[in-house]
Amino acid sequence: MIKRLMLTCRDAAKLLSISQDQSLSHREQWALKMHLLFCSSCRRYARQLRWMDQLFHLAAGRWSTFHLSPEARKKICTRMEEAERESLEEPSSAED
Amino acid sequence: MASENEKDACCHPHKWLDRYGDRLYRHALFRTGNPAQAEDLVQETLLAAWHGRAKFSGKAQESTWLYAILEHKIQDYFRQYSRSPQNSRLDVNDLDPDIENAVFQRDGAWSVRPGSWGRNPQEDMESKDMLRILRECLRALPELQRSAFLLREWYGEGAAQCASALSITANHLSVLLHRARLQINRCLGAKFVEGENE
Structure with a gap:
């Protein structure tokens, strides 16, 4: 993706983001490593990206304890059944 | 063209509620921070999905399709909400x-x-x-x-x-x-x- 041997911070930030989602080519890995060796700003950004990733992961995990209440579930269910009935009563509108 | 059976299998609203209800709810709750609002958003999402079921191509996963609908609903909710002045300033900046x-x-x-x-x-x-x-x-x-x-x-x-x-x-x-x-x-x-x- 990035051909230059010497990366700018702008290039490095992009590669850091990509590396969160997929593996970089050897060339990219090497160029990024070299850049990070000399650039404390990008090292900070790299750390913050990992922090963000972990934070959202933690937040999502915390949310796993929340459930729709039985009352809400029932209410939604009733409303869905109404919608189903309505659509049965007017068969012409949906498909075809 | 999907047969009636396939359609039933792919688009049964009760199955959506059972399978994805909690997941959609958590997402709505995370985004809005408001349990009652989150419940409403789940209901609106499932209803919209039911009405728009003919448009579901089966290309995307069912769960991400529902997620996309919920995302639109959340967006609408914020659009209304951010009309109040104390909230709009932040977005623009x-x-x-x-x-x-x-x-x-x-x-x-x-x-x-x-x-x-x-x-x-x-x-x-x-x-x-x-x-x-x-x-x-x-x-x-x-x-x-x-x-x-x-x-x-x-x-x-x-x-x-x-x-x-x-x-x-x-x-x-x-x-x-x-x-x-x-x-x-x-x-x-x-x-x-x-x-x-x-």
């Missing part, structure tokens, strides 16, 4: 159409050096303002960036999965994620650690 040019100088160096924050996610998660800050920073993102970011970081979907759910190329996805991360990073830096000494 934070929404940057060209984040890369704002964050980097012409020569590719950082315009503002990243701060020293971001050492301890566990501890920072406990900060009572963290959720509000995350919500605000997410809201400030352009829609497609936010969808990409949330699918990836909140739902933990793989990159290929995210791209196909959003009907975009892998390349486009990495651009969106990169911009979203820069934007959120800057927003967090401003809101979470305002005035912290380096």
Whole structure:
């Protein structure tokens, strides 16, 4: 993706983001490593990206304890059944 | 053309509620912070999905299709909500159409050096303002960036999965994620650690 041997911070930030989602080519890995060796700003950004990733992961995990209440579930269910009935009563509108 | 059986199997609203109800609810709750509102949003989403079931192509996964509908509903909710003046100010400031040019100088160096924050996610998660800050920073993102970011970081979907759910190329996805991360990073830096000494 990035051909230059010497990366700018702008290039490095992009590669850091990509590396969160997929593996970089050897060339990219090497160029990024070299850049990070000399650039404390990008090292900070790299750390913050990992922090963000972990934070959202933690937040999502915390949310796993929340459930729709039985009352809400029932209410939604009733409303869905109404919608189903309505659509049965007017068969012409949906498909075809 | 799908047979009646296939259609039944793919689009039964009760199955949606059983399978995805909690997941949709958590997402809505995370975004709005309001349980009653989150329940309403789940209901609206499932109803909209039921009415629009003919449009479901089966190309995307059912769960991401429902997620996309919910995302629109959340957006509508915020649009109404942000009409009140105390909320609109924040969005305008934070929404940057060209984040890369704002964050980097012409020569590719950082315009503002990243701060020293971001050492301890566990501890920072406990900060009572963290959720509000995350919500605000997410809201400030352009829609497609936010969808990409949330699918990836909140739902933990793989990159290929995210791209196909959003009907975009892998390349486009990495651009969106990169911009979203820069934007959120800057927003967090401003809101979470305002005035912290380096």
